[in-house]
Amino acid sequence: MNMTVLDARQQIVADRVLDEEERQRAHLVVSLSGAHAYGFPSPDSDLDLKSIHIEPTRRLLGLMRSAASPSRLEIIDGVEVDYSSNEIHPVLLGVLQGNGNYIERILGPFPLRTAPELDALKPLCLGALSRRVFRHYLGFATSQRHAWEASERASVKKLLYVLRTALTGAHALTTGTVVTDVTLLLDQYGFSSAHELIDIKRSGERSELPENVRDRWAGEIGRAFTTLTEAHERSPLPEEPPNADALDEWLLTLRRARF
Template sequence: MNTEVLEQHQQEVASRVIAEEEAKRSHLVIALSGAHAYGFPSPDSDLDLKAVHVEPTAQLLGLLRSSASPSRMEVVDGVEIDYTSNEIHPVLLGVLQGNGNYIERILGPLQLLASPELASLRPLVAAALSRRIFRHYVGFATSQLRAWETGGRTSVKKLLYVLRTALTGAHALRTGEIVTDVTALLDPYGFGAARELIEAKRAGEKTTLTPEAADRWAEQASRAFSTLEAAHDSAVLPAEPPNARELDAWLLALRKARL
C-alpha cells in the first residue's frame, strides 16, 4: 500500500475501508486521488478513493449483478471518505476513449491496493494513450474554471484543479506520461509561481484568494489552457489508441481466469 502522503490515522482508516470494500468485491486497483494525488493535500482533505473492480464472470452471465459503480461517502473516525469503483469493462472502454479519470487510476503512482493482474494491464493502458485524452483534460479544466468563476474566483482549491488538470493533460500529450502531482509540472511548464497557491491550499481546504490575486491568476489560468492546446497540436501520441485488440485479449483472459 502506497501511503507516504497520508498521516498515520488516515492510513489506518484507509486500510479499514479498503478491507471492508474488498470483502464486497474484488478490486483490480484502489487508487488515492484528489488533493493527495495532485500534490496539495491539506489536513482536512478527504480521502478520495477511486477503484476498479472485477465482477465474477459467472455473475456477469447471470441475472444477479451488483451495482455497476458502487460508492461510499461518509466520515470514518473523523476522516472523510469518498470511495467510488467501476467495473473493468467500462473502465477499459473509457481508456480507449481517453477518459483521464480511468487512466489515472491505472497508471497513477498512489495505489493503495493493486492486484497481481494490474502489472500486465499497466503497459497496455500506457500504450493505449492517444490524443483523445485532450477532450477529457480540456473539458475537466473548463468545468473547474467555471466553478472557480461562478464561486467568485476566491477558491484556491478550484484554481489549483484548473492548473493540475491542464498541466497533466499537456504533459501526457507531449510525453506519453501520466503525472498527476502538479508540483512536478509547475517548473517545466513555467508555472513556478503557483507554489504560493499550493502553500496556501496545504493550510486548509477553504483557503481563499484576494481580488488582486484572483485577477493575476485568471491570466495564468488562461495560459494553462494555451499550454494544453499547444501540447495537443504537437502531441507525440497517436490520434487513436493502437491496441484495442490487445486490451480485448487481456480482458478475455481475465474473465476466463475468474470463471
C-alpha cells in the same frame, strides 16, 4: 505506495473502508486520488479513493448482477472518505476513449490496493494513450474554471484543479506519460509562480485567495489552456489507441481466470 502520503489516522480509516468494500467486490486497483495525488493535500483533505473492480464472470453471465458503480461518502473518526468503484469493462472502454479519470486510476502513483493482474495492464494502458485524452482534460479543466469563476469564494482548490488538469493533460500529450502531481509540472511548463497557490492550499482545504492573487490569476489561467492546446497540436501520440486488440485479449484472459 509511499505511506507518508497519509498520516496514521487516515491510513487506519482507509484500510477499514477498503477491507469492508473488499468483502463485496474484488479490486483490481484502488488509487488515492484528489489533493493527495495532485500534490497539494492539506491536513483536512478527504480521502478520495478511486477504484476498479472485477466482477466474477459467472455473475456477468448470470441473472443476478451487482451494482455497476458502488460508492460511499461518509466521515469516519473525523476523516472524510469518498469511495467509488467501476467495473473493469467500462473502464477499459474509457481508456480507449481517452478518459483520464480511468487512465489515472490504473497508472496513478499512489495505489492503496492492487491485484497481480494490474502489472500486465499498466503497460497496455500506457500503450493505449492517444490524442483522444485532449478532449477529456480540456473538458474537465474548463468545467473547473467555470466553477472557480462562478464561486463567491476565491477557492484556491478550484484554481489548482484547473492547473492540475490542464498540465497533466499537456504532459500526457507531449510525453506519453501520466503525471498527476502538479508540483512536478509547474516549473517545466512555465508556472513556477503557482507554488504560492500550493502553499496556500496546504494550509487548509477551504483556503481562499487574497483578492490581489485572485485578480492576477484570473488573467493568468488562460495560459494553462494555451499550453494544453499547443501540446495537442504537436503531440506525437496517435490519433486513436493502437492496441485495442491487446486490451481485449487481456480482458478475456482475466474473465477466464476470474470465472
